[in-house]
Every structure is written in structure tokens, then in C-alpha cells.
Amino acid sequence: xxxxxxxxxxxxxxxxxxxxxxxxxxxxxxxxxxxxxxxxxxxxxxxxxxxxxxxxxxxxxxxxxxxxxxxxxxxxxxxxxxxxxxxxxxxxxxxxxxxxxxxxxxxxxxxxxxxxxxxxxxxxxxxxxxxxxxxxxxxxxxxxxxxxxxxxxxxxxxxxxxxxxxxxxxxxxxxxxxxxxxxxxxxxxxxxxxxxxxxxxxxxxxxxxxxxxxxxxxxxxxxxxxxxxxxxxxxxxxxxxxxxxxxxxxxxxxxxxxxxxxxxxxxxxxxxxxxxxxxxxxxxxxxxxxxxxxxxxxxxxxxxxxxxxxxxxxxxxxxxxxxxxxxxxxxxxxxxxxxxxxxxxxxxxxxxxxxxxxxxxxxxxxxxxxxxxxxxxxxxxxxxxxxxxxxxxxxxxxxxxxxxxxxxxxxxxxxxxxxxxxxxxxxxxxxxxxxxxx
Amino acid sequence: xxxxxxxxxxxxxxxxxxxxxxxxxxxxxxxxxxxxxxxxxxxxxxxxxxxxxxxxxxxxxxxxxxxxxxxxxxxxxxxxxxxxxxxxxxxxxxxxxxxxxxxxxxxxxxxxxxxxxxxxxxxxxxxxxxxxxxxxxxxxxxxxxxxxxxxxxxxxxxxxxxxxxxxxxxxxxxxxxxxxxxxxxxxxxxxxxxxxxxxxxxxxxxxxxxxxxxxxxxxxxxxxxxxxxxxxxxxxxxxxxxxxxxxxxxxxxxxxxxxxxxxxxxxxxxxxxxxxxxxxxxxxxxxxxxxxx
Numbered sequence: 001x002x003x004x005x006x007x008x009x010x011x012x013x014x015x016x017x018x019x020x021x022x023x024x025x026x027x028x029x030x031x032x033x034x035x036x037x038x039x040x041x042x043x044x045x046x047x048x049x050x051x052x053x054x055x056x057x058x059x060x061x062x063x064x065x066x067x068x069x070x071x072x073x074x075x076x077x078x079x080x081x082x083x084x085x086x087x088x089x090x091x092x093x094x095x096x097x098x099x100x101x102x103x104x105x106x107x108x109x110x111x112x113x114x115x116x117x118x119x120x121x122x123x124x125x126x127x128x129x130x131x132x133x134x135x136x137x138x139x140x141x142x143x144x145x146x147x148x149x150x151x152x153x154x155x156x157x158x159x160x161x162x163x164x165x166x167x168x169x170x171x172x173x174x175x176x177x178x179x180x181x182x183x184x185x186x187x188x189x190x191x192x193x194x195x196x197x198x199x200x201x202x203x204x205x206x207x208x209x210x211x212x213x214x215x216x217x218x219x220x221x222x223x224x225x226x227x228x229x230x231x232x233x234x235x236x237x238x239x240x241x242x243x244x245x246x247x248x249x250x251x252x253x254x255x256x257x258x259x260x261x262x263x264x265x266x267x268x269x270x271x272x273x274x275x276x277x278x279x280x281x282x283x284x285x286x287x288x289x290x291x292x293x294x295x296x297x298x299x300x301x302x303x304x305x306x307x308x309x310x311x312x313x314x315x316x317x318x319x320x321x322x323x324x325x326x327x328x329x330x331x332x333x334x335x336x337x338x339x340x341x342x343x344x345x346x347x348x349x350x351x352x353x354x355x356x357x358x359x360x361x362x363x364x365x366x367x368x369x370x371x372x373x374x375x376x377x378x379x380x381x382x383x384x385x386x387x388x389x390x391x392x393x394x395x396x397x398x399x400x401x402x403x404x405x406x407x408x409x410x411x412x413x414x415x416x417x418x419x420x421x422x423x424x425x426x427x428x429x430x431x432x433x434x435x436x437x438x
Numbered sequence: 439x440x441x442x443x444x445x446x447x448x449x450x451x452x453x454x455x456x457x458x459x460x461x462x463x464x465x466x467x468x469x470x471x472x473x474x475x476x477x478x479x480x481x482x483x484x485x486x487x488x489x490x491x492x493x494x495x496x497x498x499x500x501x502x503x504x505x506x507x508x509x510x511x512x513x514x515x516x517x518x519x520x521x522x523x524x525x526x527x528x529x530x531x532x533x534x535x536x537x538x539x540x541x542x543x544x545x546x547x548x549x550x551x552x553x554x555x556x557x558x559x560x561x562x563x564x565x566x567x568x569x570x571x572x573x574x575x576x577x578x579x580x581x582x583x584x585x586x587x588x589x590x591x592x593x594x595x596x597x598x599x600x601x602x603x604x605x606x607x608x609x610x611x612x613x614x615x616x617x618x619x620x621x622x623x624x625x626x627x628x629x630x631x632x633x634x635x636x637x638x639x640x641x642x643x644x645x646x647x648x649x650x651x652x653x654x655x656x657x658x659x660x661x662x663x664x665x666x667x668x669x670x671x672x673x674x675x676x677x678x679x680x681x682x683x684x685x686x687x688x689x690x691x692x693x694x695x696x697x698x699x700x701x702x703x704x705x706x707x708x709x710x711x712x713x714x715x716x717x718x719x720x721x722x723x724x725x726x727x728x729x730x731x
Contacts, residue, residue: 049670051687056515075515075672077679077686088576089670092583096670254693259493282694285490 044325046071049086050100050314051078052149054346058339062332069325071098080394083108090114090317097320098330101146102312103136103386104202104393107216110145111391111434115315117143121327125335128353132386137313140218140388146313147330148352149343152273153381154206154306157280159268160292160369166191166268170294174238177269177297181247184268192249194269195261196239198404199252201397202309207271208232209307209387211299216390222437223429227396228422233415234299240407240414250408259283271296273309274350274377281366289369295380306384311352350377357381392428399424478706485703489696507700514684514697519704521673522680526659527708528591529676533598534655538647540599545608546639550621560609566602572663579667593668594676598658604650611646612639648719652712659709677705 048059048071056073063070074096076082083105089095090112101109109115122144126134129148137146158170166184171177181193197203205215211231217224242248249267251258261267262284270276280291296306314330316323333339340356343349351357363373370376390396403417429436484492488503495501511519548560578597582588587596616639624634662678669675672683681701684694 047670051683053687072671074670075683076670077666077683079686081666081686085667085670088579088667089583089588092580092588094583094588094670256493256695263494282489283493286494 043068043070044322046098046320046322046326046329047096048073048098048329049076049082049096050074050098051076051082052100052343052347052349057346058333058342061338061342062329066329069322069329071329076100080105080397083394087112087114090319093319095317095319097317097322097326099315099317100149100312101315102310103308104205104389104397106137106145106313106315107139107389107391108393109315110139113318115145116318116320116323116327117145118147118316118327118330119144121324122147122331125331125353128335128355130352130354130382132308132384133311133352135388136308136311136386146315147327147334148311148313149334150275150311150349151352151381151384152206152275152308152310152350153377153384154210154271154273154296154309155276155377155380156294156296157270157272157276157291158294159265159287159290161290162191162265162268171297173301174297174299178238178242178247181242182245185247191266191268192261193247193267194271195249195251195253195258195267196243196404196408197252198250198408199254199401201400203253203272204235204400204404206273206307206309207235207296209385210296210305211235211307212305212385214387215396216388218388219437222435223390224437225390225422225426225429227425228418232418236414236418240411243408243414244411250411254279254283262287273311274381275310275348277364277366277373278348281364288366291367292370293367293373293376293380295383304383306380308384308386313352390425390429391434392425392432395428396421396425481699481703481706485696485700487696492696492699503696504700507696511697511700511704514694518672518680519677519701522675522677523705523708525674526676526678526705529594529598529661529665530655530659533595533658534651536595536599537601537604537654538651541601541604541608541650542612542640542643542647543635544605545610546612546616546635546643548605548609549612550616550618550639563602563605567606571597575663575667578664582668588668589670589674591674594665594674597664598654598661601654601657604654607650607653608643608646611649612643615642615646645719648716652716655712656709659705677701681705 046069048055050073052058055075059071059073076085078100079102082100083102086095086099086101087108090109091114095114099109099115101115106115119142125147126144133148133151137148138144156170163170166187168180168183169176171180177193184191184193208215208231211234213226213229213231213235215225215227215229215232217226239248243250249261251261253270258267262270262280263286265287270280272279276293280287295304298305314333316326316330320326333343334351335353335355337355337359340351340353340359343351344356344359350360357374357378360374360377363371367373399421400417403420404414406412407414407417426436480497483498483500485507486504487495487501488506491501491503548556574597579588579593582593582596587593620638621634624638629637659676660678661676662682665676666679666682669679672680675683681698684698684701687693
């Protein structure tokens with residue numbers, strides 16, 4: 001009896017599985033077939049991999065206005081995994097038509113021939129973006145590999161109330177920042193001015209950009225790798241010295257303990273990017289109205305530079321059967337005023353286009369005590385300088401995590417960790433067959 | 439749970455002359471139980487905390503946000519959580535049933551029939567156990583892409599049906615549980631091979647099948663890499679991959695920790711329910727094994 005009941009249940013599940021799987025399977029081939037034959041008649045169907053929140057709502061607006069080009073959003077996990085997944089899919093021959101590409105990952109997509117050149121389709125919108133941002137999608141070539149979506153100029157977030165409590169002024173230079181770190185830590189050994197994160201290579205890259213680093217450059221057919229240039233070593237040694245002194249903490253960002261330190265007022269600053277408010281309001285709700293922003297401290301008094309941390313673009317897969325339609329959507333999404341408004345409101349991003357940045361007027365709720373938040377951000381953003389990313393940023397970034405993890409734990413020489421990054425990057429590029437300039 | 443059962447057995451009227459020996463296994467089991475239950479209890483407690491409480495209150499202090507966490511989770515992208523749960527149930531339930539069916543029939547055939555190549559097949563299977571499925575995920579993805587099956591339900595179901603370890607288990611179990619004389623008697627009475635399998639072998643194999651089913655169900659329920667690689671359409675995601683999209687929301691978006699933790703807690707419930715309802719088959723299995731050895 002028991003066996004029979006079990007068998008019946010098993011058979012039922014089995015049938016259900018087969019039925020669903022079959023229907024799933026038979027549905028699938030019809031989609032590409034439809035989009036291939038769609039050029040003359042019927043709507044073009046595009047798939048779009050992204051991790052911007054509420055992108056499906058933004059796309060719904062487009063779909064309504066463009067019955068002939070229907071976009072389906074597939075929300076993915078963000079970051080490095082998304083890039084690896086896209087590259088695998090492109091290699092296997094079934095990538096999505098559109099993909100969100102972080103600026104530092106775009107060169108690896110280009111090197112794998114996974115994304116299409118959109119030069120002709122984007123000629124009209126080039127003027128909407130600052131030169132620094134546009135360089136991130138052209139990689140310094142004549143081609144255009146994506147349409148910029150959001151950008152992350154860096155600035156200094158600091159606890160206004162605690163700065164007053166410990167009697168320190170907003171540091172204008174990194175020397176002043178170091179001095180302030182010593183002061184704060186002397187007054188309360190449990191409190192740090194900031195922390196050096198060995199888990200966030202993008203953050204370190206931004207700080208190096210501010211100092212004038214050029215990790216990669218292209219000369220003719222050859223790549224030049226200079227992760228260990230003077231500017232980068234200067235940044236690394238500066239933070240290494242402070243960590244060794246014990247006045248800057250070594251805990252990584254975005255971890256539960258970091259959240260706790262922010263909530264408890266044990267961390268007074270965060271050199272971060274323009275998207276910081278979203279992270280702070282979610283992870284440190286107790287700090288509402290207590291934070292303020294200022295430009296990053298400078299290396300030389302009187303200078304005015306910043307770097308970029310994060311930001312992404314919309315790229316079109318080289319294997320997409322409807323590239324023109326995809327490019328049309330990508331430009332609409334990132335330059336149309338209605339789309340930009342939705343990206344700001346629903347997606348909580350800082351648009352890369354100048355028109356979009358101008359739409360940001362009301363300060364984020366978390367910073368309601370600083371009504372000129374976006375004006376500050378815009379003027380800081382104008383001073384940000386980036387650099388060309390190479391085709392194997394993931395290798396460099398992993399080397400950063402490994403080398404700096406050890407360097408922070410052992411409080412050893414940070415400049416040596418930079419050398420490790422350089423060596424790993426060069427070795428990987430040689431192995432992959434890139435020509436390197438000496 | 440195991441730890442709680444042991445003192446109970448000792449509490450029986452049966453006198454136990456070797457009492458000190460019992461303490462060691464009990465202590466080991468208690469340690470094991472703490473080791474496995476500690477993270478689970480953390481998940482349960484953390485799921486009750488609101489966003490503000492999660493990183494500010496003490497670790498095991500219950501919070502006040504359970505209901506709002508649940509409401510937020512169910513409202514997230516119009517209730518996509520339920521779709522992911524349904525997908526997971528489909529992958530785990532369907533995959534485990536299919537895998538059990540395939541494993542049982544192959545294990546039975548390998549145990550009870552001698553045919554040329556039997557040992558070769560079995561040795562290949564043993565070799566298959568040694569290959570971690572993680573290594574196979576990307577080649578499988580490329581294969582499925584060629585076949586036009588990537589990003590379908592099949593792409594997650596099919597690779598998990600053939601599971602060498604389950605076949606091995608089924609063979610071992612069939613060898614021990616089905617006496618050759620029983621099959622011989624059936625043959626003399628004129629039963630065909632299929633009838634023998636259905637009427638004689640299958641009832642004897644049930645406890646082993648339940649074991650395989652549970653193993654596979656849990657393995658597929660928790661599988662991350664295969665669906666992560668195979669699936670692009672977020673409406674086909676299982677819970678593991680779906681919740682991961684909440685965690686890795688991109689550098690400039692905060693991770694939705696409280697929703698992830700609440701989702702994780704909810705995803706444990708079906709597994710616990712399954713184990714509780716399947717327990718009586720486990721017991722048959724254990725006692726069956728005890729008599730035979």
C-alpha cells in the first residue's frame with residue numbers, strides 16, 4: 001500500500017515535471033526564431049541582462065511606446081559574476097541582446113569580440129557625455145562599444161557631528177587627512193577616521209586615478225601596463241603607512257562589521273562615489289542627516305582632482321540578430337529625458353549623461369541636511385579623471401584582493417602589493433597572447 | 439535532533455552496563471548538532487530583525503521586523519520570490535524523482551544481471567563519483583547551448599538526473615536487499631523481468647529509493663552553480679540564484695540583507711517538512727540495514 005501511494009505521488013510529480021519542462025523547452029526555440037525572422041514583419045524581441053533595480057518598470061515604458069521593439073529584462077546578479085556569465089554566454093553563442101557592462105569590464109568584452117561597435121548609432125548622442133566618461137566606452141579607439149549609463153565620481157563622505165565632537169576640520173589634502181586620523185584615534189582608540197578596504201579594488205583604482213595613475217594604455221597594437229606607476233605606489237604607501245601606524249582600520253567595506261561600525265559612529269569618513277547615499281541609508285540608517293560630502297582630499301594643496309569608482313554602460317552583444325534595434329533602445333535608455341528621469345527615480349542611479357545629472361535636484365533623503373548635495377556632486381564630478389581599463393581587469397582586481405589582504409593582515413609594504421598586481425596582470429596578458437609594449 | 443533522541447534511549451528501563459562509553463558518542467553528536475543548528479538558529483533570529491536592527495542589535499536578540507521583512511520579500515518585484523520557490527520545487531522535486539527512477543533501475547540492473555561490460559560500466563560510474571559536478575557545469579553549458587537547450591528548464595533538470603553516486607548506492611542496496619533466490623522463485627513462477635522488477639524488487643528497494651530521493655532533493659535544492667550558469671531568464675531562476683541577485687546587486691546598490699535572510703529562512707521550511715514526513719521511510723531503511731548486517 002505504502003509503496004503504491006509513493007509510486008502514485010512519484011508518477012504525478014514526474015508527469016508534472018515533464019509537462020512543464022516540455023512546455024518550457026518548446027517555448028524556447030520559438031523566441032530566437034521569431035526575432036530572426038522579425039526584420040520584415042512582427043516585433044523584434046530583445047533580451048536585456050541588467051541589475052539596475054526596477055529596470056522592468058523603465059522598460060515597460062519603452063515597450064508601450066515601441067510596439068515593434070519589445071525588450072525583456074532579466075535581472076542578474078551584479079558585479080564580476082555577471083561579466084563572467086555574459087562572456088560564457090557569448091562564447092557559447094547565446095548571449096542576451098543587451099547587457100549592462102561595468103566600465104572596467106568593457107575591455108574584456110571587447111577583447112572577446114562579445115560586444116558590437118555602436119559608432120554609427122551613437123554619433124548623435126556623443127555630445128551628451130563628458131569626455132572622461134565617453135573615453136570609458138571608446139577605450140581610446142575610434143569605436144564605441146557601449147552607451148554610458150551611470151558614473152561614480154568619488155568624493156569624501158564624513159560625519160559632520162563627530163568631526164565637531166573630535167574637533168577636526170574637513171581635510172583638504174591627504175596630509176591633513178592623515179593628521180586627522182591620528183588625532184581621532186588618539187582621542188578615542190576605538191574610533192577610526194577611515195578604513196582601508198582590501199576587498200574593493202574599484203575603490204583603490206579610483207583613488208589611483210585621482211593621483212594621476214594610468215594602469216593601462218594602448219600604443220599602436222601593443223598594451224602598456226603600468227599598475228605599478230609612481231602615482232599608484234604613492235597612494236598605496238600612503239594608506240600602508242597609516243594602517244601600519246594603526247590610525248586607519250583595515251576592515252573591508254560592505255561587510256556586516258563595517259555596517260556596524262558606521263552605525264555605531266566608529267568610522268568617521270568614507271572616500272566613496274556619488275552613489276554612496278543609497279549604501280549609507282540602507283546599511284547605516286542611524287546616521288541619517290549626520291553625514292555630509294566634501295571633495296576628496298588632494299595630493300597637493302590647490303589641486304582639484306577626483307577619480308571614478310563604479311559606473312556602468314549598456315552594451316549590445318556582437319551576436320545579437322537585431323543590433324540596430326538594440327542600439328536604439330540603449331541610446332533611448334541613457335539619453336532620453338523620460339528614461340533618465342525613470343533611471344533616477346526607479347533605478348536610483350546617478351546618470352552619466354549631463355542632461356541626466358542636471359535632473360538631480362532634490363538631495364537624497366539621507367542627506368536632507370545638505371540641500372546642495374547634487375550641486376556638490378556635479379562640481380566634483382567635473383574634476384574626476386579616469387583611465388583606460390585593460391582587457392583583464394578581473395585578474396588585476398583579484399591580485400589586489402589577495403595581495404592587499406595579506407598586506408593589511410601583516411601590515412607589510414603596500415607598494416610591494418602593487419608590484420604583485422602588476423606582475424599578475426602582465427603574466428596573464430602574456431599568457432592570453434596580448435602584445436605588450438616594454 | 440539526533441542528540442535529543444539518544445538520552446531518550448538511555449532513559450529506557452533496559453539496564454546499560456557500559457554507560458561511560460555512551461557519553462562519548464552523545465557528546466560528539468551534541469557537538470555536531472550545535473555545529474549544524476547554530477547557523478540555522480542565527481538565520482531564524484536574524485530574519486526577525488528589521489534593516490536598522492540587523493547590524494546594530496546583539497546577534498541573538500530577536501528583532502521586531504519579521505512581518506515587515508516577510509511583506510517586503512513577498513512584495514519584491516511583484517512576488518518573484520514565489521516563482522523562484524516554485525521553480526526550486528520543480529527542479530528539486532522533478533529532478534529527484536527522475537534521478538531516483540534512473541538510479542534505481544540502473545542499480546538494480548547492475549546488481550542483479552550479469553552481462554558483458556557490466557564491470558566496465560560500474561567502474562566508469564565509480565570514476566564519475568570522483569568528478570565534482572562543479573567541474574562539469576561549464577562544459578555542460580556549452581553542450582546545452584549547442585543543443586539549443588541553454589536557458590530552459592531542461593538545462594537544469596537533465597544534468598542532475600544521472601547521478602553516479604545514487605546509482606552506486608542503488609546497486610549496493612539492491613545487492614543486499616534482494617535475495618537472488620527470490621528472483622529465481624519468481625522466474626520459476628513465470629513472471630517476466632519487468633513484472634519481477636515491479637512486483638518483487640521495487641517494494642524491497644523502497645527504503646533505498648527514499649534515501650536517494652532525499653539526497654538528490656537536498657542536493658538540487660541547494661545547487662547554485664549549475665542554474666547560475668545555465669539560466670539567463672530570471673523567471674526560471676531557483677531560490678539560490680534568485681536570492682543571490684539580491685545579494686550582489688552591483689557596487690552602487692545596497693545588498694538587501696534582511697530580504698535575503700528572510701528568504702533563506704523560508705527556503706529551509708520545505709526541506710525540514712520533507713525530512714519530517716519522510717522520516718518513517720528513513721527508519722525502515724535504518725532497521726532494514728541493521729538486520730542485514
